[in-house]
Amino acid sequence: MPHASDHVVELVVFTLLFALVSVMGFAAARWRRAESLDHLDEWGLGGRNFGTWITWFLLGGDLYTAYTFVAVPALVFASGAIGFYAVPYTILIYPLAFLVMTRLWSVSYQHGYVTPADFVRGRFGSPTLALLVAITGIVATMPYIALQLIGIQAVLKVMGVTGHLPLIIAFAILAVYTYSSGLRAPALIAFVKDTLIYLVIIVAVIVIPYKLGGWNHVFGGAEQALAQPNPKTGQPKGSLTLNANNQLQYITLALGSALALFLYPHSLTSVLAAKNRDTIKKNMSALPAYSFLLGLIALLGYMALTAGIKPLVSDGKADTNTIVPSLFDAMFPDWFAGVAYAAIGIGALVPASIMSIAAANLFTRNIYKEYLKRDATPAQEATTSKLASLVVKLGAVAVILFLDPQFAIDLQLIGGVLILQTLPSVALGVYTRWLHPWALSAGLVAGLAVGIGMLYQIPNPNNGKEHFGGSAYKLSLAGLDTEKQIYVGFVAVLANLLVAVLLTAILRQTGAPDTPDATQVGDYTIDRAPDAPPPAATGTPATLSGD
Amino acid sequence: MSSTQPPEEQHPAGEKRRQSDSSPWNWLLLVPIVVPLCTPLFNDKSPELLDFPLFYWLQLAFVLLGVGCTAIVYNRTKRRD
Numbered sequence: 105m106p107h108a109s110d111h112v113v114e115l116v117v118f119t120l121l122f123a124l125v126s127v128m129g130f131a132a133a134r135w136r137r138a139e140s141l142d143h144l145d146e147w148g149l150g151g152r153n154f155g156t157w158i159t160w161f162l163l164g165g166d167l168y169t170a171y172t173f174v175a176v177p178a179l180v181f182a183s184g185a186i187g188f189y190a191v192p193y194t195i196l197i198y199p200l201a202f203l204v205m206t207r208l209w210s211v212s213y214q215h216g217y218v219t220p221a222d223f224v225r226g227r228f229g230s231p232t233l234a235l236l237v238a239i240t241g242i243v244a245t246m247p248y249i250a251l252q253l254i255g256i257q258a259v260l261k262v263m264g265v266t267g268h269l270p271l272i273i274a275f276a277i278l279a280v281y282t283y284s285s286g287l288r289a290p291a292l293i294a295f296v297k298d299t300l301i302y303l304v305i306i307v308a309v310i311v312i313p314y315k316l317g318g319w320n321h322v323f324g325g326a327e328q329a330l331a332q333p334n335p336k337t338g339q340p341k342g343s344l345t346l347n348a349n350n351q352l353q354y355i356t357l358a359l360g361s362a363l364a365l366f367l368y369p370h371s372l373t374s375v376l377a378a379k380n381r382d383t384i385k386k387n388m389s390a391l392p393a394y395s396f397l398l399g400l401i402a403l404l405g406y407m408a409l410t411a412g413i414k415p416l417v418s419d420g421k422a423d424t425n426t427i428v429p430s431l432f433d434a435m436f437p438d439w440f441a442g443v444a445y446a447a448i449g450i451g452a453l454v455p456a457s458i459m460s461i462a463a464a465n466l467f468t469r470n471i472y473k474e475y476l477k478r479d480a481t482p483a484q485e486a487t488t489s490k491l492a493s494l495v496v497k498l499g500a501v502a503v504i505l506f507l508d509p510q511f512a513i514d515l516q517l518i519g520g521v522l523i524l525q526t527l528p529s530v531a532l533g534v535y536t537r538w539l540h541p542w543a544l545s546a547g548l549v550a551g552l553a554v555g556i557g558m559l560y561q562i563p564n565p566n567n568g569k570e571h572f573g574g575s576a577y578k579l580s581l582a583g584l585d586t587e588k589q590i591y592v593g594f595v596a597v598l599a600n601l602l603v604a605v606l607l608t609a610i611l612r613q614t615g616a617p618d619t620p621d622a623t624q625v626g627d628y629t630i631d632r633a634p635d636a637p638p639p640a641a642t643g644t645p646a647t648l649s650g651d
Numbered sequence: 652m653s654s655t656q657p658p659e660e661q662h663p664a665g666e667k668r669r670q671s672d673s674s675p676w677n678w679l680l681l682v683p684i685v686v687p688l689c690t691p692l693f694n695d696k697s698p699e700l701l702d703f704p705l706f707y708w709l710q711l712a713f714v715l716l717g718v719g720c721t722a723i724v725y726n727r728t729k730r731r732d
Contacts (some may be wrong), residue, residue: 191710192687195717199680202721203672319702344696345706351690359688382729389721396714403707629672 111263114433117442118263118449121300122274125293125450129281129457132288142483144218147286147490148465150377152213156386158291159378162458163387164394165294166374167194167365169248170255170452173301173401178415178424180405184330184342186350188402189358194395197362198388205366205388206381207534207628213376214627219462220372220530221470227533229619230541231474236548237526238470241369244523245463247515248368249500252452252459254425257504259445261416262429268505274449275456279497282457283490287377290457297454300447302397304432308444309400312407312435322403325410349587353576356591364524364593367531369462370455380632404428411435456497464492514572518559521575521593525551528597528604534628537621543607551600558592676727683717 136151145152154162172190180187208223217223220241225234253271260270281289313319323344330342346354365371378384408427411434416426432444468489473480480488503515529544561581564573576589686692687710696704703711 185706188707188710192713195687195710195713196684198717199683199721202680202724203677207672323702323704323707344704346690346694351694354690355688385721385725389718389725392714392717395717396711399707399711399714 107264109264111433111438113438114263114442114445115265117439118259118446121296121443121446122449125296125453126277126281128292128296129278129285129289129453132281132285132292135288135292142486144465144468144482144485144489145216147486148218148461149373150287150291152377153379154291154377154383155379156383156390159374159383159387160390161294161298162287162291162377163371163374163391165290165297165451165454166370166458167391167455168301168394168398168451169252169455170448171248171251172398173448173451174255174258174425174428175251176398176402177405177408177428180402181408181427182341182405182424184326185344185346186342186354186357187405188399189354189361190402191395191399192354192358193361193365194398195392196358197365198391200362201366202385202388204531204534205375206384208372208530209375209378209381209384210630211534211623211627213632214630215623218376219369219466219469220367220526221466224526224529224533225470225474226622227537228529228541228544229621230545233529233541233545233548234470234474236545237529238466240522240526240548240552241466242463244519245369245459245466246496246499247503247519248370249456249459249463249496250503251516252456253500253504255452256449258423258425259429259448261418261423262426262433263445271504272501274453275497275501278453278457279460279494282460282493282497286490287373287458287461290454290461291377293450293457294454297447297450300443301451304440304444304447305397305400307440308404308407308432308435312404312411312431315435316407316410322406322410326406329409350576350589353589353591356594357575360524360591360594360597361520363527363531363597364520367523367526368459369466370459373458373462373465382631401428404431407431456500460493460496460500461489463496464489467492517572517575518556521555521559521596522552524593524597525555525600528601538608538612539604540608540611540616541619542616543604543611546607547600547602547604550603551596554599555592555596558595562592672728674724674728676724679720679724683713683720686716687713 136153176187176190208220211217211227212223215222215226217226219238221234221238224237225231228234253275256274257271260266313322316322316325327344330344331340333339334341366375375384378387405427408431411431413427413430413434415422415424416430417423429445429448432441436444468485472488472492473485477484525548528539528547532539533544558577558581559575560571562573562575562577563570575592577592577595579586579588579590693706693709695706698705700708
């Protein structure tokens with residue numbers, strides 16, 4: 105085990121950078137100052153007024169989380185080529201989202217929607233469907249926040265910092281400045297986070313392969329290491345390319361993950377904070393810069409294999425999430441390793457903050473305002489959201505402290521499958537009102553059932569778990585005579601769509617009553633005039649029309 | 652930013668409407684969605700580029716494909732004021 109006394113320089117650099125962004129988080133309340141933060145458009149969406157650059161940093165900071173930076177190379181380290189799915193995944197997401205997200209921005213701007221469930225409520229007029237979408241969103245987001253803590257924890261472990269206190273302090277500071285500054289805090293901190301990440305990775309992909317004797321040694325060494333049989337299964341751990349059995353998994357995992365990412369409430373929060381349609385469209389072509397970076401980060405897994413990095417063992421379990429920090433520890437001078445750790449640590453704060461805001465907004469708009477206090481004023485909404493964001497982060501810390509962190513990883517795996525089930529009502533809903541709200545609700549529930557049922561069946565031979573051992577479903581489990589694997593979320597969303605379409609056809613045929621649609625065709629292409637003031641500043645409260 | 656202020660009456664709510672966001676250019680977005688999913692295109696080690704196996708350099712190159720296609724669609728469908 106590493107000892108903190110050997111990592112003094114790293115700890116000092118890490119702490120200094122961490123302190124810097126904490127100050128920025130509090131100062132953000134004054135940045136691009138609004139009249140007051142007592143409105144959800146201000147606290148939760150930064151005034152819906154962010155331009156191209158801020159949105160680029162914010163969305164980049166939001167979508168590419170610390171956990172991504174730690175877990176993707178860990179997967180490449182453990183399994184080889186399959187882990188590189190993160191690259192096609194983050195390429196195809198932007199052309200997919202290009203039209204859907206701009207339409208969703210327009211209709212949300214027009215009607216003051218803050219959450220995906222707000223949109224569903226207005227579009228389909230069904231409080232039940234909106235509640236299902238909101239709960240799915242909250243349940244999927246919570247473990248994602250907890251995972252950000254695992255990112256920080258991996259770094260602290262390598263620096264020899266033990267105990268939970270540092271983690272609690274970090275999250276307490278985060279909670280307080282998110283409470284006081286809202287979305288402006290992660291937006292401002294994202295500048296530091298992304299600058300540090302770019303710096304660290306560019307240095308890493310130049311220095312580390314140089315030290316290892318060039319890229320051909322990186323790939324060659326990794327290939328040899330991956331060819332070693334896994335002691336648990338007797339099969340090779342992986343290879344540099346896909347085999348016949350995991351190609352379908354690679355494709356469905358990339359596509360399924362891409363479809364899911366913009367359905368996460370926190371992605372929509374950053375999208376809705378943009379000031380106009382052009383801002384979003386420009387970002388859809390500028391954000392792949394991060395995908396390129398992520399591809400390089402994935403290759404850190406191979407560098408770790410070649411360098412012979414071993415994951416740290418705690419409580420008898422090898423934690424592969426520690427391989428990236430361990431690699432930095434072995435390859436960089438102490439002060440730069442400290443910078444790299446800070447990049448990961450700060451990389452956890454930005455998404456954790458946005459996610460807690462998104463989950464809090466879902467609670468406020470779609471549970472509190474819908475069911476508990478229908479006449480809530482904008483100021484009351486903002487207060488409720490601020491408090492809810494504290495509760496959400498408290499919950500995330502509790503999961504890590506009192507439950508096994510593995511539990512958070514399992515939940516996040518399930519969360520990705522769950523959030524994908526909101527695709528028909530949110531993403532297709534932007535284009536068509538044909539699907540009946542009852543059918544959408546039934547499809548969502550069916551998709552959740554299929555997804556959770558399939559995940560339950562998947563064992564993990566590496567850690568001896570019998571259930572929820574991964575998201576790669578062997579088709580032989582379903583009685584098919586093949587060794588091929590497929591991504592669970594993909595199957596579940598197909599089941600969801602099938603139910604929604606069939607049931608809609610039956611309901612339309614039998615003339616079942618439908619609920620009103622509060623949106624009009626033109627709402628989906630509306631844009632803000634160049635000089636228009638932020639919506640919240642005009643004094644018109646954001647309302648859910650169609651009630 | 653336009654050089655002349657639009658008259659207030661024309662945009663009472665500070666917003667602009669137009670009928671549709673459909674355009675034949677949008678079909679170009681399918682290219683960077685479909686190509687990165689065609690595993691037979693890149694599931695090989697050779698040819699290598701700068702010591703990177705095909706699987707890695709070609710998929711990284713698809714990033715440029717994504718950027719290019721979305722940038723073209725953005726430019727071609729841009730609202731002209």
